[in-house]
Amino acid sequence: MIHADDGSLSEEQRLMRDSCRSYIDDVVTPFIRANWQREWDMTPGERLSPEILQGAEQIGVRTLGVPEEFGGIDLDRESEVRTFALISEEIARGDSGLSDKLVQNWKVSILLREFAPKHLQAKWFPRLLEDPQFLLAHCLTEPRGASDRWLPYNVPEASMNTRAVLDGDHWVINGRKQFISNGYDASLYVVYANTNPKVGMLQGTSSFLVPRDTPGFTVTKCNETMGCRFMNNGELVFEDCRIPADHLLVKDQAMGSAGQYFRAGKIIQAAKNLGVGVACFERTADYVQNYVQGGRILIKHQAVAIRLADMATRIEAVRALVERASKAVDENHPDADILCNMAKVYASEEIMKVATHALELHGGNGAMLEFGIEKLFRDAAIFLHMDATVDVSNMKIIKNMFPKTAGKYAGPEE
Amino acid sequence: MKILVAVKMVTDPNVKVRALTDGTGPDLASVKMAMNPFDEIAVEEAVRLKEAGLATEIVAVSIGPAKASDTLRTALAMGADRGILIRADQAVEPLAVAKLLRAVADEEAPDLVLTGKQAIDDDSNQTGQMLAALLGWGQATFASRVKLGDGTLEVTREVDGGLQTIGLSLPAVVTADLRLNEPRYASLPNIMKAKKKPIAEKSPADYGVSLEPRLRVIRVEEPPTRQAGIKVGSAAELVQRLHNEAGVL
Numbered sequence: 200m201i202h203a204d205d206g207s208l209s210e211e212q213r214l215m216r217d218s219c220r221s222y223i224d225d226v227v228t229p230f231i232r233a234n235w236q237r238e239w240d241m242t243p244g245e246r247l248s249p250e251i252l253q254g255a256e257q258i259g260v261r262t263l264g265v266p267e268e269f270g271g272i273d274l275d276r277e278s279e280v281r282t283f284a285l286i287s288e289e290i291a292r293g294d295s296g297l298s299d300k301l302v303q304n305w306k307v308s309i310l311l312r313e314f315a316p317k318h319l320q321a322k323w324f325p326r327l328l329e330d331p332q333f334l335l336a337h338c339l340t341e342p343r344g345a346s347d348r349w350l351p352y353n354v355p356e357a358s359m360n361t362r363a364v365l366d367g368d369h370w371v372i373n374g375r376k377q378f379i380s381n382g383y384d385a386s387l388y389v390v391y392a393n394t395n396p397k398v399g400m401l402q403g404t405s406s407f408l409v410p411r412d413t414p415g416f417t418v419t420k421c422n423e424t425m426g427c428r429f430m431n432n433g434e435l436v437f438e439d440c441r442i443p444a445d446h447l448l449v450k451d452q453a454m455g456s457a458g459q460y461f462r463a464g465k466i467i468q469a470a471k472n473l474g475v476g477v478a479c480f481e482r483t484a485d486y487v488q489n490y491v492q493g494g495r496i497l498i499k500h501q502a503v504a505i506r507l508a509d510m511a512t513r514i515e516a517v518r519a520l521v522e523r524a525s526k527a528v529d530e531n532h533p534d535a536d537i538l539c540n541m542a543k544v545y546a547s548e549e550i551m552k553v554a555t556h557a558l559e560l561h562g563g564n565g566a567m568l569e570f571g572i573e574k575l576f577r578d579a580a581i582f583l584h585m586d587a588t589v590d591v592s593n594m595k596i597i598k599n600m601f602p603k604t605a606g607k608y609a610g611p612e613e
Numbered sequence: 614m615k616i617l618v619a620v621k622m623v624t625d626p627n628v629k630v631r632a633l634t635d636g637t638g639p640d641l642a643s644v645k646m647a648m649n650p651f652d653e654i655a656v657e658e659a660v661r662l663k664e665a666g667l668a669t670e671i672v673a674v675s676i677g678p679a680k681a682s683d684t685l686r687t688a689l690a691m692g693a694d695r696g697i698l699i700r701a702d703q704a705v706e707p708l709a710v711a712k713l714l715r716a717v718a719d720e721e722a723p724d725l726v727l728t729g730k731q732a733i734d735d736d737s738n739q740t741g742q743m744l745a746a747l748l749g750w751g752q753a754t755f756a757s758r759v760k761l762g763d764g765t766l767e768v769t770r771e772v773d774g775g776l777q778t779i780g781l782s783l784p785a786v787v788t789a790d791l792r793l794n795e796p797r798y799a800s801l802p803n804i805m806k807a808k809k810k811p812i813a814e815k816s817p818a819d820y821g822v823s824l825e826p827r828l829r830v831i832r833v834e835e836p837p838t839r840q841a842g843i844k845v846g847s848a849a850e851l852v853q854r855l856h857n858e859a860g861v862l
Binding site: 273 | 682686690797801802803806807808
């Protein structure tokens, strides 16, 4: 129980999961427990020791998504998203921020594999493979909003503020991006910008490849978050940032073409969330079977047993939905969009309840920084907002289910 | 130079195993399985010898149920070149294991057989020794250091009194102790690559070896539950209780 059923996995998936679990149990969890203060180091680069990423290198989890022809590995495509889910869950079981750091690389690698011209793949994939500290970032959100502003309706008023204009053989990008995962320390960015203000966002948004050292591109700050603190979230500014024309990945239709990324992203989001839930359960199950109160171990107190059962049931329910949704994405099922949003939003709300039980069952210890349970609680809380809020996700579900009524644009506000 | 590595699937070392209520054996239903940790060390040593250019091929062999192919696949992901799975659904005693491995060694003609000093399930610690005897090869058990020369082997062994270094000529059988090395993780890319490496499936009958048990398990029971400790009021009481109740003073 609690973990994925081995019978539902292929031999490779089982071995990969086991390898990740050993790395997490041997390296990551002991580091996080022993260095809990580092989460609060206000020098972002100092938080996660470089050895952790080097360890990730030993099991090869930083560079999934890089095609075999460029030195990576090809996962079985028909179960790729399920595999991503399994692995990101295992890593998040050790640290949700580390998982987030790594999965950005997989997701952006998929985009590059699909849309970047071969010569740029040949340039960047080897660099990604060579440098253990090399991270990728995906830049959609802007100061004026993210999915809450532009995804409900596909109209010009909702388009991105970041603009890209073709000037000779260069695209010139101006604008700002914020709340970007890995934004603070990535080496290569995929940036979305408006290239046609007259049409809706789905027809007028293009994506570009922007190397960190491009003139006119600045990383302005690291956002200090309440959870997921080992991933450095950043803010970016583009001022007449000139990108060679061949760095255009998808013209105008970038939002639609990136569907593959968005769907896999929702599943991975839910899976990381599940990993935090599993960590909550494992830590709590251990605690209540050892901590004695009123002359008997906690688990023998019925009120404790009820909470623990509730945690386990919610985790299993989330897992069932994540597995169904990831299968739907892998099989390109017509309901995949709906299901992956359902998995993301359901995981975030259910695991928040799981984390609340964990906090409560640890009593005063649950609130202590050095005990590590409050960290799981904070990490769980972040998922309510990451990759769309609960309310926006619900709206997307209903828009998809009822496109003719809920999906119909009511017109701009007066 | 060719290395044969024998690996066994055992219960995961982190899992708490319980005895079946009827006392016929351990309860292994839905218990997580893994490669015997000492065999993992043996595989790592073989891979290091290959990486150092001293070995050319590593063949991993396992005797067990269909699921033991996971264990072989792990060995392949760590760096072994191909696998042999000898299918056996019942428990196989050390002598039968040694006979099967001898048959494989006859067929494969390795220069070196590496395996763990013992498996953590039955802790027999017999297979390596029996295999060397059956083959008529030299043996170095409980190895904590292996140095390969030209047709020779220098092995440091962990013995009761400390360390003993012995020289052997090849072919030989070496069993790995805990401190020989620290095994690597099977990396995800290598797990995918291992998928393409071949595993040949065999049966004990293919090698003419009978698995007929020679040992009979009479009863398997759990160790008695430890009594809870007590707190004593003073040093004098401690001494008195150690003397009168524990009988150790």
